[in-house]
Amino acid sequence: MKRDSLLEQIGWLGAAIALALLLTIIVTLPSGAPPFETIYVLFKGGVGSMSKIGRVLASWVPLTLCAVGLLIPFTARLWNIGVEGQVIMGAIFCAGAMRPFDEGGMLQIAIAIIAAMIGGALWALLAGLLRVFGRVHEIFSGLGLNFVALGITLWLIFGPWRRPGVASMSGTQPLDMSLWLPRLGKLSVSWVGLALTFAAIIVIYILMHRTEWGLKLRAVGENPKAATLFSLGPRRRLLQSFMICGALAGLAGAVQVLGVYHRLLPAISSNYGYTALMVGMMASFRLGLVPFICLFFAILNVGSIQLPLQMGLDSSLSGVIQGIMVLSVFIVQGLRLWLNNKREAG
Amino acid sequence: MIVLNDIHKHYGRVRANDGISLTLEPGQIYALVGENGAGKSTLMRVLAGHTRPTSGTIEIGGETISYLTPTLARERGVGMLYQDPLDFPAMPVWENFQLGAPKRTKQEVIDVIGELSYRLDACFLPDEPVSSLTVGERQLLELLRLLDLGATTLILDEPTTGITPEQKQDLFNLLMKLAREEQHTIILVTHKLSEAYELADSILIMRQGALVSTLQPPYNEKELVTLMFGEAAEGVEDELPQLPPAGPTPRLAMNDTHFAGPKYSMGPMNFIAQPGECIGLAGLDGSGQELFLRGICGLDRMPRGVMSLDGKEYRSNDFNTLRRAGIQFVPADRLEMALFPALNLMEHIKLAFPDRRGDLTEFYETQCVESFNLRAHPDTNASELSGGNQQRLLLSLIPDDSSLLLMEHPTRGLDAGSARQVWNHLKGRCAKGASLIFFSPDLDEVLEHSHRVIVFYDRAIAGIVDREHATMDIVGALMAGKPISELMETTR
Numbered sequence: 001m002k003r004d005s006l007l008e009q010i011g012w013l014g015a016a017i018a019l020a021l022l023l024t025i026i027v028t029l030p031s032g033a034p035p036f037e038t039i040y041v042l043f044k045g046g047v048g049s050m051s052k053i054g055r056v057l058a059s060w061v062p063l064t065l066c067a068v069g070l071l072i073p074f075t076a077r078l079w080n081i082g083v084e085g086q087v088i089m090g091a092i093f094c095a096g097a098m099r100p101f102d103e104g105g106m107l108q109i110a111i112a113i114i115a116a117m118i119g120g121a122l123w124a125l126l127a128g129l130l131r132v133f134g135r136v137h138e139i140f141s142g143l144g145l146n147f148v149a150l151g152i153t154l155w156l157i158f159g160p161w162r163r164p165g166v167a168s169m170s171g172t173q174p175l176d177m178s179l180w181l182p183r184l185g186k187l188s189v190s191w192v193g194l195a196l197t198f199a200a201i202i203v204i205y206i207l208m209h210r211t212e213w214g215l216k217l218r219a220v221g222e223n224p225k226a227a228t229l230f231s232l233g234p235r236r237r238l239l240q241s242f243m244i245c246g247a248l249a250g251l252a253g254a255v256q257v258l259g260v261y262h263r264l265l266p267a268i269s270s271n272y273g274y275t276a277l278m279v280g281m282m283a284s285f286r287l288g289l290v291p292f293i294c295l296f297f298a299i300l301n302v303g304s305i306q307l308p309l310q311m312g313l314d315s316s317l318s319g320v321i322q323g324i325m326v327l328s329v330f331i332v333q334g335l336r337l338w339l340n341n342k343r344e345a346g
Numbered sequence: 347m348i349v350l351n352d353i354h355k356h357y358g359r360v361r362a363n364d365g366i367s368l369t370l371e372p373g374q375i376y377a378l379v380g381e382n383g384a385g386k387s388t389l390m391r392v393l394a395g396h397t398r399p400t401s402g403t404i405e406i407g408g409e410t411i412s413y414l415t416p417t418l419a420r421e422r423g424v425g426m427l428y429q430d431p432l433d434f435p436a437m438p439v440w441e442n443f444q445l446g447a448p449k450r451t452k453q454e455v456i457d458v459i460g461e462l463s464y465r466l467d468a469c470f471l472p473d474e475p476v477s478s479l480t481v482g483e484r485q486l487l488e489l490l491r492l493l494d495l496g497a498t499t500l501i502l503d504e505p506t507t508g509i510t511p512e513q514k515q516d517l518f519n520l521l522m523k524l525a526r527e528e529q530h531t532i533i534l535v536t537h538k539l540s541e542a543y544e545l546a547d548s549i550l551i552m553r554q555g556a557l558v559s560t561l562q563p564p565y566n567e568k569e570l571v572t573l574m575f576g577e578a579a580e581g582v583e584d585e586l587p588q589l590p591p592a593g594p595t596p597r598l599a600m601n602d603t604h605f606a607g608p609k610y611s612m613g614p615m616n617f618i619a620q621p622g623e624c625i626g627l628a629g630l631d632g633s634g635q636e637l638f639l640r641g642i643c644g645l646d647r648m649p650r651g652v653m654s655l656d657g658k659e660y661r662s663n664d665f666n667t668l669r670r671a672g673i674q675f676v677p678a679d680r681l682e683m684a685l686f687p688a689l690n691l692m693e694h695i696k697l698a699f700p701d702r703r704g705d706l707t708e709f710y711e712t713q714c715v716e717s718f719n720l721r722a723h724p725d726t727n728a729s730e731l732s733g734g735n736q737q738r739l740l741l742s743l744i745p746d747d748s749s750l751l752l753m754e755h756p757t758r759g760l761d762a763g764s765a766r767q768v769w770n771h772l773k774g775r776c777a778k779g780a781s782l783i784f785f786s787p788d789l790d791e792v793l794e795h796s797h798r799v800i801v802f803y804d805r806a807i808a809g810i811v812d813r814e815h816a817t818m819d820i821v822g823a824l825m826a827g828k829p830i831s832e833l834m835e836t837t838r
Contacts, residue, residue, distance in 0.1 A: 212696070215689075219697055222686035228645070229675060229684060230697050231666045 020328040045306030046299030054187025060298040061193040062252035066276030069248030072241045074285045076221040082127045082142025084273025085149035086120040090250025093119025094257045095264040103178040113254045120250020121243040128242035171265040181259035190259040353402035362388040364555035373529040377542035380552035381761040394426040395419030425497030429504045431484040435477035482513035499531040508787045511822035584770045587777035595657040597621045597781040603651030605641030612805045626796030627785035633802035635785045639752045643675035644668045672749035680736045687729035698743040718742045734764035753784040
């Protein structure tokens with residue numbers, strides 16, 4: 001089976017977007033909203049001004065980190081649903097590492113980032129160990145660990161790490177300004193976050209396509225039984241792939257704490273883990289497509305804030321549109337497979 | 347009477363069936379022979395309604411139609427017995443029998459089974475689970491089920507794989523009876539010419555998608571072989587190399603060894619193999635030969651006992667340690683177990699020889715192209731290779747210095763020419779001092795290529811037979827469970 005040319009793929013993606021628009025119109029009509037205006041507001045809300053673009057990028061960074069990380073376990077045919085919990089755990093470790101410091105600089109930030117990556121990786125390792133030695137499927141363990149991670153955040157916020165005086169959903173005591181990630185000009189996105197994301201994309205590309213490790217991981221994913229026969233150490237490799245993904249998710253958590261909220265919140269992960277899974281599916285886990293789809297999702301996310309303000313609609317509509325996007329991609333993919341099969345059989 | 351008229355079935359550019367016309371008369375036994383990939387299965391699937399032909403017509407029951415569906419085929423009395431029985435092992439005999447039949451009570455079903463069994467000299471306990479039956483018995487049950495559904499045309503796809511010689515004889519007698527006394531049409535799909543001679547009223551020979559000839563007895567073997575294989579039949583098969591005199595250190599020695607697999611365990615076993623020896627394993631499916639190989643290479647556990655390899659003792663059988671010590675395991679199911687379907691040939695080479703760095707193009711040339719005649723571009727994915735090329739690739743991935751090869755069915759799915767190449771290669775390795783332990787469901791193959799045969803029965807070694815004593819009769823009787831002491835007395 002040869003892969004289609006890039007042009008053909010873009011064509012199919014276009015078809016999927018067209019289908020998604022059509023479905024969106026059908027969904028928005030009953031709510032009484034003019035469909036085209038809704039979509040217009042949604043996108044204008046995302047790219048209408050520089051500060052909005054800054055917010056889009058700020059949400060693009062953690063989303064891309066998670067989605068790129070997910071490629072690694074997926075290459076080994078693992079569904080790391082636990083990525084959401086790994087983001088949270090990264091945030092917890094990051095906030096924990098910052099607790100001793102009242103103020104500081106790049107050194108403290110670096111320590112916190114490293115702590116966050118370790119936290120995410122350990123949380124992922126737990127799912128990996130359950131999978132490899134306990135034969136618990138990673139989807140179940142991941143989902144379970146997500147709830148546990150969320151529980152730990154709540155306990156910390158209302159327990160040991162509560163703000164002096166009041167414990168509330170608004171999170172822990174904010175960090176000192178000197179511990180925030182430096183911003184890119186006046187935009188709300190940090191250049192450190194952007195740089196780390198680009199670096200992650202490049203590292204993952206090299207790891208997957210230019211190293212023996214990537215080849216062996218692909219082999220393990222292709223056929224674990226044969227990997228055993230070739231002495232490729234499939235168990236060790238599965239654990240490593242979990243940990244790499246967990247580390248990137250932890251990094252995303254650190255960016256959320258240091259660059260966006262400057263504290264630990266119950267909703268610190270902003271569901272980026274789950275969204276990243278959707279991105280991965282939509283990109284059929286191809287690295288080249290991931291950053292662009294992430295950008296698209298980030299625009300929808302930010303733009304949806306305008307829906308209640310301008311249209312009097314609920315902002316959850318953007319979630320519906322994201323879901324429709326993924327669904328349309330799968331419908332179009334199924335159509336394409338069916339056409340190909342028919343062409344071959346005929 | 348069934349008439350197939352100019353049946354074409356094309357898959358893309360591949361012509362699996364290329365204009366086949368054929369008349370099947372009632373009361374006749376046909377043998378459909380041909381190499382793997384000759385189009386036998388496609389043709390039979392067309393007849394059983396599982397494949398829709400690209401063009402052509404089928405005349406059945408006085409009606410001409412362009413294709414059959416499985417339901418339609420069943421209504422017209424066509425029944426197909428597949429190579430691997432399509433039954434439900436966890437369910438009892440009577441429930442399996444009832445599948446697909448009109449609604450009946452359990453007592454009615456048992457009566458029908460009893461009646462059919464009586465007519466055909468079979469014996470089934472209705473409440474026994476199918477999993478406790480042998481492959482031969484399961485085939486027979488499936489055959490009874492097809493007859494109960496009203497099949498008058500029976501297609502049997504390689505029915506003699508995995509059954510004892512005795513069971514084979516019973517099956518053939520039954521088929522003969524069905525054809526002669528009840529005017530059923532029997533089509534036996536096989537690649538074994540001996541079976542075709544024994545049973546068939548006419549032999550249909552297929553090659554490269556076409557029906558090249560229909561022969562009536564008396565058969566001329568030479569003519570048949572040439573028609574079936576074409577030029578490929580002209581080739582020399584190497585003799586089994588002479589066994590060198592036994593040295594002081596055996597290649598493999600097992601001392602009260604136990605193996606434990608996921609389903610069963612076996613032991614204690616004592617066994618010694620010499621360098622250069624080819625050892626065949628015989629036995630019905632699940633008699634222990636699979637666990638024997640998987641235990642030696644370390645894929646299944648060795649809870650007790652000792653194993654030594656070239657004089658070095660191993661108390662545990664760790665797969666990676668044993669692999670470094672020179673044991674190589676080659677499973678039968680190549681794409682499922684041994685290769686990476688979506689990786690290309692060069693990537694396989696990289697994975698198999700991790701110590702070789704840099705440009706492997708030259709190494710690929712010598713390893714695959716020159717030694718194994720693997721004519722494929724290094725960018726080709728393993729899943730795109732033919733069965734023969736997959737086996738060549740697997741063999742080329744075995745390092746030259748491996749001392750003990752463990753192979754499950756080395757020629758599975760290969761045509762005669764490729765099978766000969768594989769055997770010549772394996773014998774070459776044995777001549778250079780490597781030992782080979784293999785099993786094959788084809789007993790002829792086991793007997794032909796072994797210095798010694800280990801026969802397994804009921805998850806234990808039933809006997810170890812020298813080449814001179816390893817005849818179809820003795821090995822067949824051991825496979826069926828006769829004790830070796832009794833057999834050796836009668837031969838003396």
